[in-house]
Amino acid sequence: MGRGPTIVDVARRAGVSKGAVSFALNDRPGVAPQTRDRILAAARDLGWQPSTRARALSRSRAFAVGLVMRRAPELLGADPFFPQFLAGVESVLAERGSALVLQVVGDDDQAEAASYRRLAGQGRVDGVFLNDMLVDDHRFGLLAGLGLPAVAVGRPAGPCPFPVVTVDDRQGVAGTVAHLLGLGHRRVGFVGGPEGYVHSRSRRAAWRQTLEAAGVAPGPELVADFTGPGGAAATRALLELADPPTAIVYANDAMAIAGMGVAIGLGLEVPGDLSVAGFDDVPLAAHVAPPLTTVRQDAMAWGRAAAEVLLAVSEGREGRPTADVELPPATPVFRASTGPPRPE
Amino acid sequence: MGRGPTIVDVARRAGVSKGAVSFALNDRPGVAPQTRDRILAAARDLGWQPSTRARALSRSRAFAVGLVMRRAPELLGADPFFPQFLAGVESVLAERGSALVLQVVGDDDQAEAASYRRLAGQGRVDGVFLNDMLVDDHRFGLLAGLGLPAVAVGRPAGPCPFPVVTVDDRQGVAGTVAHLLGLGHRRVGFVGGPEGYVHSRSRRAAWRQTLEAAGVAPGPELVADFTGPGGAAATRALLELADPPTAIVYANDAMAIAGMGVAIGLGLEVPGDLSVAGFDDVPLAAHVAPPLTTVRQDAMAWGRAAAEVLLAVSEGREGRPTADVELPPATPVFRASTGPPRPE
DNA sequence: TTTCCATGCTAAACCGGTTTATGGGATGGG
DNA sequence: CCCATCCCATAAACCGGTTTAGCATGGAAA
Incomplete structure (x- = not known):
């Protein structure tokens, strides 16, 4: 089984006790420099790496953090955020x-x-990590009860017992809507995500508030489910309205691309007859026809920051609360799927 | 720190030794049914769960398996295989x-x-798990040397010291090419993935062999990198040829969708002027305009099977080699991006 | 009755590190 | 010259399970 060398082998080779090896490895005081070098050399020679299993037991730490993805499997595949976030983490x-x-x-x-x-x-x-923050997040209570440290990835709706790492997604949506207004659109629809998610809410609020601030009545809106079929169905419903929107803002790219597919399938021109904007900047967004206007957020940076904070809070002293982190906001990326509306 | 109850608490509550608790928990013989029930009740009452850290140390097992994703982060996001595979695992x-x-x-x-x-x-x-099999896979030697059990996810190019779980991707590509031939195409191009990957090779071989078996000369081919930009560039190159193909088969959907974007951007009609086929059936494939003909493989089933085999081989007796698994082949999905070529 | 064995349980060793209590040798001050 | 201090290093306890050796007990076989 565990065929590798153990700390005892290293100790024997260096002619010291295993305690000394442990001290040297974790460079703690109380080991003569010369001895320390000898121990490290012995460890290197043997190719010894301390067993995480043993360290975990004696230190009462796992040396691991968890990420629970709660997501229907088919939805998992469509989300570009997840893998990039992981890479950052x-x-x-x-x-x-x-x-x-x-x-x-x-x-x-x-x-x-x-x-x-x-x-x-x-x-x-x-x-x-707590991702996909919910409006009324039952996980807060659960984790607090379990005594499990956590970091919130995204702005929680209410008070949150854990440190928070956020990216403002409202500015991106607001920028997109402002862009559409600048192009002359006055009927700007919205296809959002399920109500339970905080980011569904905030993106919708950004859309609505930007229009209202400009004195434009918010166009029709629908709630979908972040999937392609959901976005397609919502788009079909919006286009069948008596007074259909000239532009639709979607809460993510999957729905936007599918919506664009529906419009094109109906013989509409994008952006001539309908402007389309998404959110996420999935790798394909720049390469569909026409290239998709969307909002980009740096998922890797988010993952890095979240990991930093989580390690800090799980190692840190109980007393000192870890500070929240606010990353640079998501920014709109304008491409050919948005353009001026056809003059009526 | 480890504030939860330990096996000693359970033993005390049940009035037995901790050895007895361990025996009862792992239902080993040598514990009277009545005692066993008492122990299990005590464990339930205390909400005790055995510490993985301690079990890992004493059993010399990690109770965990690893997956090393070697992938440029931006490529990670585009691949639908990865998350679905994970869900299955x-x-x-x-x-x-x-x-x-x-x-x-x-x-x-x-x-x-x-x-x-x-x-x-x-x-x-x-x-x-060993995924993305390489033509000359240096990982085999490395892992064998480390004594780390593994399972190959995909058919290795050469002899492989580990059990293999495969899905035949050639039939899917062959089916797609046959379909194009049936529609009347005689110049069928191919945009493949990097040469180092086994699946790049096998998909290309399937394309070539199907054409040759039908007595049709293989159309032009290019090697790209599985990304949207790569697929777009290759498509542009193919379409600029003196005698451009009337159909292009791509080694994945990302390249196919980007290729379709290029064609449409050039004013071509898909499938009128160019038929396009991909591989993977990403969630968006059915929702782009026009919907993409592609090849579907069941990544979740693949993940499940790979996990079964990996657990078997990592628990199993050294002597008895674990059998390879061959899953149902990938199957073509015909959609509107493929159609008859324009008569010349 | 004695022998034998199966059954049910306990005590203790063990996994491989970390950490605390302790001991020994050199150093320095009085 | 002796004792108080450091400085280094060791032995042993400890983390929380698993596993082996061994000890009662009771019933069956001889």
Whole structure:
């Protein structure tokens, strides 16, 4: 089984006790420089790496953090945020010696709660990321009860017992809407995400407020589910209205691209007959026809920041609360899917 | 720190030794049914879950498996395979009490090797998934040397020391090409992935062989990089040829959708002037305009099967080799992006 | 009755690190 | 010259499970 060398082998080779090896490795005072070098050399020679299993037990730390993805599997594939966020997280964890434990659960309260309970109860992780913030987030209470440190990825709707790492998505949407207004649009519709999500709310609010601030009545709006089929259905419904919008802002790119597909399928021209804007800047957004106007956020940077904060809070002294982090806001990216409306 | 109850608390409450608790929990013989019930009741009352940290140390097992994603971060986001595969993996791991440790490294040999060395050396995982099989895969030797069990996700090019879980992607591509031939195409081009990948090769071989078997000369082909920009550039190049293809088969959907965008941007009609086919059936494929003909593979099933095999090989007796698994082949999905060529 | 064995449980060793209590040798001050 | 201090290093306890060796007990076989 564990065929690798252990700390005892290193100690023997360096002619010291295993305690000394431990001290040298974690460079604590109380080891003569010369001895320390000898120990490190022995460790290098043997190719020894301390067993995370043993360290985890004796230090009462997991040296790992968790991410529970609650998402229907088919939705997972469409979301570009997730993998990029992970990449950012990993870049920080790797250099700090922590690992990422990933759980994927379906869209199910029970399964999600059980997942957190396992992670905490079995001591698998030192903390967790809370993504996809909900308007009334039941996870806060659960995690607080479990005593599991966490970081909120995104602005919580209410008071939150954990540090928060946010990116303002409203400015991006506002910029897009302002752009459409500047092009001359006066009927700007909106296709949002499910009401339960905080980011669904904030993107919709940004759309509405920008229009109202400009003295333009908000166009028709619908709630969809962030998926292609959902966006397509919503688009069809909006275009069938007696007074259809000349532009539609979507809460994500998947719905926007599908919506564009519907419009084109109906023989409309984009952006001639309908301007379309998304959110996320998925890798394909720049390459569909026409290229999609959208909003870009730096998911990797978000992941890095969240990981920093989570490590701090899970290692840190209980007393000193970790400060929240506000990252640069998401910015609009204007492409050919938005243009002036056809003069009536 | 570890504020939860321990096995000693359970033992005390049930009035037995901690050995007895361990026996009862892992239902081993040698515990009277009545005693067993008493122990389990005590555990339930206290809400005790055995510490994975302690179990990992004493059993010399990590109760976790690893997945090292070697991928440029921006490419990660575009790949629908990855999250769906993860969902499948997780569904199996969760019920077997294992966790998934995810590492993300850039496209860098050194970083990748270091990642595997850490996972193995620190005893973080009991085995790893090997995805994106390479034509000459240096990971085989590395992992064999580390003594780390593994499962190959996809058909290796040469002899492989690990069990293999495959999905035949050639039939899907062959079906697509046959479909194009049936529609009357005689100049069918191909945009492939980097040569190093086995699946790049096999998809290209399927394209070529299907054409040759039908007595049609393979159309022009190019190597791209699986990204949207790469696919767009290759498409532009193919369309600028003196005798451009009437149909292009792409090795994935990202390149196909971007290629379609280029064609439409040039004023061509799809499929009138150019038929386009992809591979993967990303969630958006059905919703772009026109909907994309592609090849679907069941990534979740693949993940499930790979996880089953990996757990078997990492738990299993050394002697008995685990059998390879061949999943149902990928199947073509015909949509509106392919149609008869314009008569000359 | 004695022998034998199966059953049910306990005590203790063990996994491989970390950490605390302790000991020994050199140093320095009085 | 002796004792108080450091400085280094060691032995042993500890983290929380698993596993082995061994000890009662009771019933069946001889």
